[in-house]
Structures are given as C-alpha cells and as structure tokens.
Amino acid sequence: MTQAFRIENGGLINREKKLSFKFNGKTYFGHEGDTLASALLANGVHLVGRSFKYHRPRGFFGAGVDEPYAVVQLYRNGETEPNIKATEQELFEGLEAKSVNCWPSVNFDIGAINNFLRIFLPAGFYYKTFMWPKSFWYRIYEPFIRKAAGLGVASTKHDKERYEHKYEYCDLLIAGSGPSGLAGAYAAAKNGAKVILAEDKPRFGGSLLTSDVNIGNQSGKDWAEGIIAELKTMPNVIVKNRSQIFGYYDHNMLVMSEKVSDHLPSTQKYHPNKRLWYIRAKEVLISSGSIERPIVFGNNDTPGVMLSSAAKEYLKVYGVLVGRKPLVFTNNDSGYETAIEFKKHGVDPVVLDSRKNPESEIIDEAKNLGINIKNSYVVVAAQGYKKVKSADIASISEDKKQLGKIENIQCDCICVSGFWTPTIHLASQSGNKTKFKEEIDAFVPGQSKQNEITLGAANGVFSLEETLKSSFTAGSELSKKITENDKKIAIPNVVEKKFSQHDKFWCVPLPKGKNYKRFLDFQNDVAVSDVEIALREGYRSIEHVKRYTTLGMATDQGKTSNLNGLQLVSEIENKVVPAVGHTTFRPPYTPVSIGAIVGREVGKHSKPTRKSPMHSWHEKNNAVFVDAGVWLRPRYYKRGNENLFEASKREAKNVRTNVGVCDVTTLGKIDVKGPDAAELLNRVYTNAWLKLPVGKARYGVMLREDGIVMDDGTTTRISENHYHMTTTTAQAANVLSHLEYYLQLFALPQNFHSQDL
Amino acid sequence: MLYINCPHCGMRSQNEFSYGGDASVKRPELNKEVSDQEWDDFVYNRKSLRGKHLELWQHISGCRQWIKVERDTATHEIFRTFKADEEVA
Ligand SMILES: [Zn+2]
Numbered sequence: 025m026t027q028a029f030r031i032e033n034g035g036l037i038n039r040e041k042k043l044s045f046k047f048n049g050k051t052y053f054g055h056e057g058d059t060l061a062s063a064l065l066a067n068g069v070h071l072v073g074r075s076f077k078y079h080r081p082r083g084f085f086g087a088g089v090d091e092p093y094a095v096v097q098l099y100r101n102g103e104t105e106p107n108i109k110a111t112e113q114e115l116f117e118g119l120e121a122k123s124v125n126c127w128p129s130v131n132f133d134i135g136a137i138n139n140f141l142r143i144f145l146p147a148g149f150y151y152k153t154f155m156w157p158k159s160f161w162y163r164i165y166e167p168f169i170r171k172a173a174g175l176g177v178a179s180t181k182h183d184k185e186r187y188e189h190k191y192e193y194c195d196l197l198i199a200g201s202g203p204s205g206l207a208g209a210y211a212a213a214k215n216g217a218k219v220i221l222a223e224d225k226p227r228f229g230g231s232l233l234t235s236d237v238n239i240g241n242q243s244g245k246d247w248a249e250g251i252i253a254e255l256k257t258m259p260n261v262i263v264k265n266r267s268q269i270f271g272y273y274d275h276n277m278l279v280m281s282e283k284v285s286d287h288l289p290s291t292q293k294y295h296p297n298k299r300l301w302y303i304r305a306k307e308v309l310i311s312s313g314s315i316e317r318p319i320v321f322g323n324n325d326t327p328g329v330m331l332s333s334a335a336k337e338y339l340k341v342y343g344v345l346v347g348r349k350p351l352v353f354t355n356n357d358s359g360y361e362t363a364i365e366f367k368k369h370g371v372d373p374v375v376l377d378s379r380k381n382p383e384s385e386i387i388d389e390a391k392n393l394g395i396n397i398k399n400s401y402v403v404v405a406a407q408g409y410k411k412v413k414s415a416d417i418a419s420i421s422e423d424k425k426q427l428g429k430i431e432n433i434q435c436d437c438i439c440v441s442g443f444w445t446p447t448i449h450l451a452s453q454s455g456n457k458t459k460f461k462e463e464i465d466a467f468v469p470g471q472s473k474q475n476e477i478t479l480g481a482a483n484g485v486f487s488l489e490e491t492l493k494s495s496f497t498a499g500s501e502l503s504k505k506i507t508e509n510d511k512k513i514a515i516p517n518v519v520e521k522k523f524s525q526h527d528k529f530w531c532v533p534l535p536k537g538k539n540y541k542r543f544l545d546f547q548n549d550v551a552v553s554d555v556e557i558a559l560r561e562g563y564r565s566i567e568h569v570k571r572y573t574t575l576g577m578a579t580d581q582g583k584t585s586n587l588n589g590l591q592l593v594s595e596i597e598n599k600v601v602p603a604v605g606h607t608t609f610r611p612p613y614t615p616v617s618i619g620a621i622v623g624r625e626v627g628k629h630s631k632p633t634r635k636s637p638m639h640s641w642h643e644k645n646n647a648v649f650v651d652a653g654v655w656l657r658p659r660y661y662k663r664g665n666e667n668l669f670e671a672s673k674r675e676a677k678n679v680r681t682n683v684g685v686c687d688v689t690t691l692g693k694i695d696v697k698g699p700d701a702a703e704l705l706n707r708v709y710t711n712a713w714l715k716l717p718v719g720k721a722r723y724g725v726m727l728r729e730d731g732i733v734m735d736d737g738t739t740t741r742i743s744e745n746h747y748h749m750t751t752t753t754a755q756a757a758n759v760l761s762h763l764e765y766y767l768q769l770f771a772l773p774q775n776f777h778s779q780d781l
Numbered sequence: 782m783l784y785i786n787c788p789h790c791g792m793r794s795q796n797e798f799s800y801g802g803d804a805s806v807k808r809p810e811l812n813k814e815v816s817d818q819e820w821d822d823f824v825y826n827r828k829s830l831r832g833k834h835l836e837l838w839q840h841i842s843g844c845r846q847w848i849k850v851e852r853d854t855a856t857h858e859i860f861r862t863f864k865a866d867e868e869v870a
Binding site: 273 | 794808856
C-alpha cells in the first residue's frame with residue numbers, strides 16, 4: 025500500500041528517507057521523522073486496537089502523550105515492550121508493532137461481544153457481579169478478567185538493554201520547550217544561570233510547530249529553531265529532547281526520563297536505552313502547555329473521531345491527512361485553525377460550531393476561504409463501526425437542551441475541539457493549591473508550595489504575546505536572584521490572531537429514543553451513563569466516583585477525560601466544578617519503564633560481591649560457596665562425590681581430632697581505642713569489659729535501648745586502651761552507627777574513638 | 782527526596798542519610814534512680830506528631846555524624862539543622 029494520505033509537500037519529516045515497518049504483520053512505509061501513528065495514518069490505517077471493557081474498535085485520538093487509544097505492543101531488536109503509545113513512538117527501519125487487547129485479531133475480536141452485553145457491564149460491575157458466589161471468583165471470573173484485561177504483555181526474558189541514572193543540579197529547570205519554555209530558558213541563560221530545558225517530544229517548539237504565528241518577523245517555528253540553536257551553544261545550558269519530566273518531588277527534586285535509544289532500530293554500543301535524571305533545581309518553570317479536550321457526543325469513540333489539534337499536527341508536522349471529508353466540531357476558535365489547514369491542502373471541511381454568532385479574525389479568514397460553517401450545530405452521533413462513515417448532526421437551542429431535526433452528513437473523520445485544559449500535573453504534584461478558572465472552564469495552578477512557577481498555556485494563558493512577555497520576565501527575574509546578572513532582553517514583536525470566547529458547552533444531549541454511548545474516558549470505556557449510575561447509587565466524592573467508575577484511572581490518567589467527568593458530576597449534583605474538586609495528580613505523568621527506574625542495579629550490579637582474602641585458597645580446595653549478605657562464604661569443601669552431609673561429617677571430625685581454621689573475614693570489625701574504650705563497651709554489651717586481660721578475647725551480647733538483642737560477637741583486648749570488636753556479618757553497619765550514636769549523642773566523660781576496619 | 786543541610790557538610794540529598802528517630806526524647810541521666818515510667822517514656826512512648834518535629838538523622842554516606850533536623854512531618858519543610866551536641870532552643 026502506498027502512503028495514500030500523505031500530502032505532496034510540507035511537514036517536518038525527512039522525505040528523502042523512506043522506512044519500512046510492520047503493523048499486525050503487514051508491511052508499510054513511512055518516513056524518517058514519523059511517529060508510528062503518523063505513518064499508519066499516512067497509509068490510511070485507523071483501526072489500531074480494541075477498547076478495554078467493551079472491545080470496541082479504537083483508532084487514534086491524539087498526536088502525543090494524551091493518546092488514550094493507540095497503545096501497542098512494540099518489537100525492537102529481539103525485545104518486546106507493552107504499553108507503547110503509537111503517537112509517541114518514533115518510526116525506525118524495521119519497527120514492528122501489534123495491537124493489544126484483541127483476540128484473535130483487531131479486525132475480528134471475540135471480546136467485542138462485551139459491546140453487546142454492555143447493559144450488563146455498567147459502572148461498579150466488577151464490585152457487584154463478582155461478589156457471589158465466592159467460589160466463582162477463582163474458577164471463572166478472575167481467569168476471564170485476566171485474559172480480557174491488560175494493555176499488552178510484559179517480556180519474561182532478561183532485559184538486554186542498559187539503563188542509567190544521573191544526578192544533576194541547576195538554577196532553573198524548564199519543563200516544556202513551547203514558547204514559554206523557550207523564552208524563560210533564553211532569558212535565564214543570558215543571565216548566566218545554569219539551565220536545563222526538557223522537551224518530551226523529538227522536536228522542540230511545542231505549539232509553535234503547528235500554530236500560524238509570527239515572532240520577530242519570522243514564523244513561530246523558525247524563531248523556536250533559532251532560540252534552540254543558540255541555547256545549544258551555551259555552556260551553561262543543557263537542552264534535552266525526548267525527555268519527559270514525570271515527577272515533581274520534595275525540595276524541588278524532579279525526575280526526568282530520557283529516551284536515548286527508543287527511536288533507533290537498536291541501542292548503540294555503550295549507550296543506555298533510557299537515562300533517568302534526578303534533578304535538584306533551585307527554581308522550576310513549568311511550561312507544559314495544554315491539552316485539547318473533547319466534546320462528548322454519541323459514539324464519540326469511533327475510529328476517525330479525534331482531537332482537532334491532533335488532525336492539525338498530523339498535517340503540519342507529518343504531512344498526513346487524517347481524512348478527505350473532514351467534519352470539524354468545535355465550541356471555540358481552535359477548530360477553525362484545523363479547518364483552514366485542511367482547506368489550504370485542497371480538502372473541503374465542514375465546521376459545526378456550537379456557538380450562535382461567533383466573531384473573530386480567524387472565523388473571518390475561514391469564511392473568506394469559502395469554508396462551510398454551520399453555527400449552533402452539533403454532532404449528535406458518529407456513524408460507522410470500524411471507521412467514521414457519516415455523522416448525525418443537528419442544530420441546538422441556545423440553552424443547549426433541545427436538538428433540532430437530525431440530518432446525516434457524509435464524512436470520514438470528525439475533528440473535535442472542546443477548548444483547552446492546562447497541563448497542571450507537575451504543579452499539582454509539587455503541592456500547588458490549584459484553582460478553577462471560570463473563563464476557561466479548567467483548573468490552573470494557584471498558590472505555590474515549592475519554588476515553582478507555571479506560565480503560558482499551562483497557566484491558562486493562551487495569548488502568545490502575553491506568554492512570551494511573562495516568560496521572558498520570569499526567566500530574567502528568577503536567574504537574577506541567583507546569578508545577580510541583569511541582562512535586558514528585548515521582547516520580540518508578536519503577530520497572532522485574537523481568539524473569541526469559547527462556548528461553555530461540553531456534552532451533546534441524547535436525541536429522543538436513542539441511547540448512544542457517550543464516552544468520557546476513552547481508554548477505560550467510561551460513559552456518561554456510568555457516572556450517572558455512580559451518582560445515583562450514592563457516590564458523591566469525586567475520588568469515590570473515580571474508583572467506582574474507573575474514570576481517569578487508565579495509563580493515560582484521564583488527560584482527556586477528567587474535566588468532562590467533573591463537568592458531568594457538577595451538573596448532576598448541581599454544584600459548581602470547583603466545589604466538586606479534582607482528583608489528586610500523582611507521579612508519574614506518563615508511564616515510565618521499570619528498567620529506567622531500576623537503572624544499573626540489576627543482577628550482579630544490584631550489590632557488591634565481597635570475597636575474603638583467602639577466597640582463592642577456598643576455590644583451590646573445592647569450596648562450595650554460599651551467599652551470606654554481600655559475601656561469598658565457603659559452605660563446605662567438596663571431596664570427590666561427597667554431598668553436604670558427608671563433607672560436614674568429615675570436616676567436623678577433623679576439627680575434633682586435629683585442628684580447624686574458620687575464615688571470619690566476613691564479620692564486621694571495629695577498632696575501639698581511648699581511655700574510655702572499656703566504658704563504651706560496658707554500655708553497649710551486657711558483659712563487663714574492664715577486667716578482660718590484654719591479649720584475651722571475650723564473647724559479648726549487644727542490646728538496644730529497649731533491651732532487645734541487636735548483635736553478638738567476640739571482642740579482643742589488644743592493649744590497655746585498645747579493643748578489637750567483631751560483629752555479625754549482617755549487622756556490621758548497624759553496629760557502627762549504634763556506637764557512633766553513643767559517641768556523638770551521649771558524650772562520655774573522656775574521649776575515645778572507633779573505626780570501621 | 783529531601784534536601785538536608787548537614788551542619789558539617791552542607792546541602793545533601795536524603796539518600797546520603799538514614800533516619801534515626803525522635804530527637805526530642807531525653808535519655809535519663811546515668812547513675813541516678815530512674816523510675817519505670819521514665820524508662821518507658823524514653824524507650825517506647827512517641828508522639829507521632831503532625832507538624833514541626835525534631836528528628837535524628839545520620840549522614841551515613843558522608844561525614845557519619847548524627848545530626849538533629851527540625852522538620853514538618855506533613856509538608857516535609859526543614860526549618861533548621863543542628864550538630865549532635867548542639868542544644869535546640
Ligand atoms: Zn555531613
């Protein structure tokens with residue numbers, strides 16, 4: 025199959041370099057710079073998986089980290105990894121991926137019968153159904169759920185890849201390389217601050233890659249490239265792409281996962297697969313942008329229904345059309361940007377705007393291009409099973425309660441925009457008290473707890489000019505505090521279109537006599553009706569509703585569903601959204617490989633292996649070794665075909681009749697010296713030590729303050745004020761700390777000294 | 782991960798330290814008659830405070846000194862740190 029949906033020119037991919045890859049066993053072609061998602065869409069492949077509960081067909085919904093559907097099993101260089109988002113995985117030559125959550129195949133999936141049984145699978149289904157009879161749980165329910173659940177299979181083989189940990193310190197850490205991150209980094213770097221700029225995507229620039237703006241007389245994209253190029257030359261700046269800051273922990277410690285090799289067919293020699301960065305930052309600028317949120321309507325999970333920003337990104341970054349008959353359904357001006365992009369490439373979109381009389385520059389532009397715009401119109405339901413074939417649309421009354429006559433129009437994709445949700449995860453993880461911003465129907469960071477500031481779209485500010493101004497200023501001010509430099513930077517001229525107010529509308533009512541599934545959470549199959557059941561059954565706290573319905577609990581952690589879920593709860597409960605409150609954001613922001621978390625501490629590297637000085641003698645005498653903590657100790661010396669019991673008898677007999685040697689190298693040894701050495705021993709051991717003659721040893725039992733035995737061993741008096749203590753192998757470190765505790769906290773009348781030998 | 786100011790070494794990450802319990806309890810004086818209640822309080826009875834708390838930590842992967850850390854157990858904010866023999870006002 026050729027790349028039928030790839031436009032002739034445009035996009036940021038490398039058209040010179042063609043790559044072949046396999047999806048579900050079939051070979052396709054894409055280009056260097058593609059993601060697996062964009063390459064599949066270029067080939068017209070929209071069906072990539074099945075949904076978690078009902079096994080409904082799943083396509084692509086986003087173009088990045090927010091993707092709820094396109095989770096695949098990846099095969100690379102003889103290894104396999106589950107839970108990979110096709111929208112994040114970069115294409116490489118020979119890539120292989122398979123759909124998950126379907127059996128026997130994505131096209132014919134037996135689990136889809138759940139879709140027809142769905143009246144039996146409402147919210148709380150697991151809690152209610154599987155309670156009785158008890159014996160059924162082990163024999164029937166659990167095996168069934170185990171087989172049906174899951175988003176891929178973990179490898180059971182030893183992982184050949186290597187993962188690294190790295191510790192770093194900086195003045196200013198910046199999460200996200202969009203306009204806000206770039207401006208903040210640039211200003212701080214010019215002041216001589218040590219800056220780390222992290223971008224999770226392969227390309228820097230964030231929204232500047234897809235928006236139609238001008239900064240300092242260049243396109244936003246060119247401006248971003250210029251800033252990045254300059255930052256890369258500065259010795260005080262670390263610029264990292266493919267690096268996701270996923271956790272904000274105490275005392276301004278942030279953790280970042282850098283994908284070093286995932287975009288390559290195999291990991292280069294001496295390179296890790298991933299590198300985990302522990303970064304202690306004096307200040308943090310969160311410029312993580314925002315994620316478009318969907319509008320909820322009937323069958324809104326059909327493949328071909330996707331975020332309008334994703335459709336725009338596929339077109340502008342990858343040169344891919346997600347459809348040839350697009351329907352854009354929007355409640356704000358963003359949908360028009362996507363429509364205009366389609367029109368520029370010779371595709372005629374239809375725009376449905378839920379607003380009655382919206383007026384703005386961009387709407388005028390769309391009208392002038394001759395785009396078909398229907399105001400006060402909504403999509404009632406998508407039609408088509410494995411792909412959108414048409415849409416039922418209708419006009420809607422001003423109070424958004426009454427639908428007009430339903431018409432059906434042909435389309436092959438529905439691009440949805442329900443306005444934007446600031447990505448506040450990192451700010452919230454840091455302990456920031458978030459607040460609800462009425463104008464944008466979303467939460468934004470409020471009072472900071474740690475040294476953190478959130479700017480740009482992540483702070484609910486969608487004007488580029490305002491974002492650049494505040495970010496340049498913040499970069500200057502934050503770095504000035506640290507470096508005491510104050511270099512003035514001219515804020516460049518910005519040309520952007522002013523947006524008009526979005527419509528506070530997020531869910532299309534059901535037409536009479538229809539009970540279409542209207543999905544809130546696309547990965548966990550949570551529909552409007554599920555939340556309604558939960559509330560009807562008495563769940564009130566949003567945390568309880570989340571757990572009962574599993575809303576926002578999948579691997580995408582509700583990036584596209586949380587706010588719509590809150591809107592629904594607040595509507596039914598007749599409360600305002602901030603009174604309902606949001607659920608707690610916890611790290612990680614996106615899934616992190618277990619290998620990256622473990623790092624190099626695997627197998628023999630997990631702890632040192634200690635060998636006694638006479639280890640080679642033990643080996644020569646055929647010792648069978650046993651692990652004793654970190655030590656290798658000889659268990660017995662094997663002669664001929666002896667077993668453990670026979671060898672033990674022989675060795676015991678030898679010791680009783682001749683003489684034996686025991687290698688006690690593994691014991692802890694602590695030298696205790698000084699006029700009060702005996703007094704220290706008296707305090708930690710139950711025995712008395714003052715009268716032990718020089719040159720003699722004595723066995724001692726060591727107690728904790730509460731009288732529990734903590735250790736035992738022999739101590740030898742070497743001279744008047746010099747004792748040599750041995751401890752058990754395992755307790756050596758604890759005993760040393762215990763002695764230091766007495767030395768440092770309960771100063772004895774005279775000084776003495778202990779040393780770990 | 783906490784960032785602890787060791788009074789001997791300066792700011793170091795938590796993974797260089799080990800926690801050593803409540804620093805506010807006073808060990809009964811030596812060579813003095815001690816009631817069971819006093820021993821009981823010293824050995825077992827702890828308040829498990831929510832809020833400002835004086836703790837013992839040892840800089841095991843650094844200078845090996847025991848130090849006192851005044852920390853909020855709820856917010857993890859560290860207010861002050863002291864050497865082992867420093868009196869905390
Ligand atoms: Zn120290």
